Amino acid sequence: MKSTENYLTRRSFISSAGLLSGMLLISPKSLFAQQGSPVTMIIEEARKSPVITTKLRGNLTLMEGSGGNIILVSGKKGNLMVDAGIDVSKEKIKAKIAEINDMPLQYLINTHWHFDHASGNEWINHEGAQIIAHENTRKWLSQTTRVDDWNYTFPAAPEGAIPTTVIGKAHEINFEGQLIKLKHYAPAHTDSDLSVYFPDTDTLHVADTWWNGYYPFIDYNTGGSIHGMITAAEENVKAVTDRTLVVPGHGPIGKKADLLEYRDMLLNIEKSITKLKKSGMSVKEVIASKPTKNYDEKWGKFVIGPDFFTALVYKGVA
Template sequence: MKQPQSRLTRRAFCLCCVASATFAAGGGWMTPREAYAEAKNIVDMIRADAATATIKIHRLRGGVSVLEGSGGNVGVLTGPDGKVMIDAGITASKPRMLEALASLGSEPIRHLINTHWHFDHADGNEWVHGEGAAITAHENTKKHLLSMQRVEDWDFDFPALAPGAIPTETFAERKKITVNRSTIELEHYGPAHTDSDISVHFVEADILHVADTFWNGIYPFIDYSTGGSIDGMILAANANLAKASEKTIVIPGHGSPVSNRAELKEYRDMLVAIRDNVARLKKQERTLEAVVAAKPTEAFDGKWGQFVITPALFTKLVYEGV
């Protein structure tokens, strides 16, 4: 499936754009050769768009902001100890990212936290490290970034990153960082969008960056090639709801970057309903094509199915995991 470039840039590019290329416009699956060619074209287009995309700044509270426009939504904490970035976006955005960061204050970048390994969140690691940032991530993120990662669904290989882009501080379950008079709590979800996803909680400001475990208003991508699962996505959404109050600002990985508990709950409920619909159909020993034809996502498509993860593709992703 090909999307017009203007459609793709509206909510910023992401790794899921590559996944969408594997599904043909008529609802049929491409051959591996066709999928590879389409994926490569879209990766190139992502980089080209990032080279000129505008970075939109959303100022929140407690010194925390969100930068929208370079891959996933990038969180930034400013203060006297230097800036802390949550994800690095895409390298081609560096000039505009530096402009946006400078507008938030003159402090240098001292810390970068990767929420997971995907290209649209970690591609900028090397230049951010070059600005003076130490990189922190879950141990699985480091593992994936150290070696080529093959995404089987579209026959595509992502190369290992350069040494300067590799996290030097890792953790297994939880980590707490105190910086800029703020407490930042990091917690691993377990298998969800990938096997490397973490949440980032700015405790005093009550802001929760949940990265790609939450796609605000759009169907999510699930990367089974590196440990993701639909059940894990639901468990992650439940964990996020348990942490968030009605006053919590929730930052999703993609979609409108400033969200809340109510929208997070709507997202969780959508995941559960579609998972149950697909599981029921698959239990009847229906093929993927038959399940797609049954339209198990139909009640949600008007809101959630209008971006690069189409209803048919999301059905396929859920089918793979139930």
């Protein structure tokens, strides 16, 4: 297991994490041009990918390789997880947990409803964990949900995958004397996003309100918007200090300076695309003008490529 002090650089992270490197072998343009949906490809990559662990602070461990970033909190009597990953990674995740702390799973926090963070809910619940999430996560998991920009319709989740404890704006958990603070964002990536803060170690999981080094996906079908993403990015900046360890939904862990860079990228691209749209340009014309070109080298080489991100932002501006 790696430690935070020797955490992967972005380049080595991409090359070594199977899920991410597999996705990068296919350009974003060809990925979204395929028949079917990228969801099926992401699931297949998770099926093949190793689960990689990194020791964070205190009793926190980062787990990567099954969709979104997972945090395992090790206790004397049990374990708590932040996000469940993709269900095809079940055995690999179970094996890693056993290596770290061979205690039962007691709690699972869903940061939002998306499949790459919550499709492992059912097996984790069967292990004995109570599932905690925002009320909108429960809503979307409980019904058939279409995400147009993924070209995918998700069936209602099985009963064992539905959160049993739902929260509104905020909630606190006392896990073996360790305080964990949950806070709901105004609609951003979705309308179900939660942050998870560990005061004892000053570690904040901001889920998919931050994709570190990548253009983010915005789920307009379930309440997301570019304006909400910018608001969440600004909220994240205000919530941390230079010491805070910040865990994104996707990408390597970072600090306040990384959050600032991400916020500024979103602000500048949103401003540029708003101006072009107001001038009467169609989405195809705006894409052709390459309004993200100054950021593409750093941010545009993952699942959401420059053209796709431009289209997502265009959809959400007046």
